[in-house]
Amino acid sequence: MSSATSARDRLVDAAQDLFAAQGVGPTSPRAVLAASGVGQGSLYHHFPTKHDLAVAAVGATVDDALARAMRTLDSDSPAVERLVAYLERPREALAGCKIGRLTADQAVMDDDGLHDVVTAYFVRLLRALTQIFRETDLPDDVARDRAHAALAIIQGGYVLARATRDPGALAAAVRGFVGLLDQGPQARNEPDRPSQHSTPTPKENP
């Protein structure tokens, strides 16, 4: 999906990049057009309105992100390891979550079709995380609360990183949360984990 060939694919591809960089609202069809290199008419042939383009592009982004997240969350490691692996995945903190950021995008929140795509992303992640906490023998309601906390750490960490212009803020939030998990009833065995700010080589999404 990165170097597509059809006009339609190039449009969706360009839209995904621009939406990730600036959000849906501030991205004009014209900008997508320019970035994709196709002509005016082609855009409106494939996507009669901006809404249609947005649903296609955000949908593709959600599918990608969800697939990657599930590879970590559904691995065959022990529950706690899967969880921590997910929390500590390298992320482009300063860019923000491509999907989480859309919750502040009024163009998205006001568009039911778009919002549903965003909702589905988080509902599926919460379900997977809740299941992981259940496997650690927590009652259902506690597992659900902790799943919310874990996902909030990631989304909030992105916000803090962007607010302070410090990519280490996301890493710090994750460390703070994982530290609390580790001190619990049955602690994980972990190699010594140096603290303090710094992020090595981030790459992707929640």
Added chain:
Amino acid sequence: MSSATSARDRLVDAAQDLFAAQGVGPTSPRAVLAASGVGQGSLYHHFPTKHDLAVAAVGATVDDALARAMRTLDSDSPAVERLVAYLERPREALAGCKIGRLTADQAVMDDDGLHDVVTAYFVRLLRALTQIFRETDLPDDVARDRAHAALAIIQGGYVLARATRDPGALAAAVRGFVGLLDQGPQARNEPDRPSQHSTPTPKENP
């Protein structure tokens, strides 16, 4: 500042409301004009550019929010109680954090003057939260990480609430986090705390 009288104050007041509802980028000077009831020329007399208006309005919002937060964080209760009181403060989860949401607003991130105001808000909160964790005899770096985690819980909780259209998502994230704090070395004494989603009467900000 709620029912101001001068044209300038009415403009700032209207801008704060609109920024909170839709963000800075999507809010036009014209909309502020209409909401405030003043004339075109008055706006541009007091605020030559949209940037000037935004700095004034966002600055006022940050000052308000910071003052309210500090009243909770600087009270004379024990450290952990202040922390939990802050985390559990009633919040309008579906509206999102008036300030945190701005980190997804490209108009804000691209404007250094505006961004600095947002940064200052989070830096001050992180400092206060770190101090609280220090008072619980944690090493400085751990205290700092937990402060990041605590603030991320709030900001991430807002994101989850908006994404799922469920105000209970923020409350759930807070419960999940506080539950981890409670299970720690020296647990808090607390009345029985029923779990499950539901938010009674929200009101304000982080």
Added chain:
DNA sequence: GTCTATAACGAGATAGAC
């Protein structure tokens, strides 16, 4: 200081040729 025009530009979308 505050007002009513109005200029200059970009947004979203359409028309119609190829």
Added chain:
DNA sequence: GTCTATCTCGTTATAGAC
């Protein structure tokens, strides 16, 4: 299917009278 040209409207901002 893809293109260029064009329409309409809202945005940011300025001009200049009161």
